[in-house]
Amino acid sequence: MANKFAVIGLGLFGQTIARTLAARGAEVLAIDADMEKVDLISEDVSYAVAMDATDPKAMKAHNVQDMDAVVVAIGSDFEATLLCTVLLLEMKVKRIITRSSNDTQLKILQRMGVQEIFSPEDEVGMLVANRLLNPDIVTFLSLPDEYEIAEITAPKAVISKTVAEAGLRKRFNLNLITIQRSYEEIEGEEVTAKSHLIGVPKADTVIFANDTLILMGKRNHIRKFLEAYS
Helix, strand or coil: CCCEEEEECCCHHHHHHHHHHHHCCCEEEEEECCHHHHHHHCCCCCEEEECCCCCHHHHHHCCHHHCCEEEECCCCCHHHHHHHHHHHHHCCCCCEEEECCCHHHHHHHHHHCCCEEECHHHHHHHHHHHHHHCCCEEEEEECCCCEEEEEEECCHHHCCCEHHHHCCCCCCCCEEEEEEEEEEEEECCEEEEEEEECCCCCCCCECCCCCEEEEEEEHHHHHHHHHHCC
């Protein structure tokens, strides 16, 4: 059975979340007060509804309380975000993920008891800063306790080395989760570049040019690895 999610607020981030969930097989209810935004996404999700997400009767009529999770992605109207989030808490929704745009909003939501809060502006800012400081980082996910999962273009110095020779675990205390490897595949008369995950790498797995390493470890250990092979 597909997971059921509701996404409230169909700005850029809300649309991206809703479309990504739907593309991965989830049943998505997309909600916004703006009919134009609803029309834009209606063909990409299971259900798209123009309604007031602070109206208890409307929300219950669309069974929002039965969703596996609800994302409140309203960007410009924090009052609407608060009212919607309070309603979801009262409806005892299993999982509520709410957007905040600044530290004040974050503190208010935390005091309300919201467990999962996201700030797309902060995350994009952190990603850009990390890309500027470390061009080899394709993307990263910040985790608690100073941990990160980072996708890193394989540095030239480790190409043709095995995972053990690169010293990822022994020297840098990093876990290599997997490798995304680029291939050229022939389709008819065309040669196209495609990428595939190679599974769980072993100590004797050789790192190739154009590989992307998916690493997990402390933030400072990832930096040391990049500095050592820059």
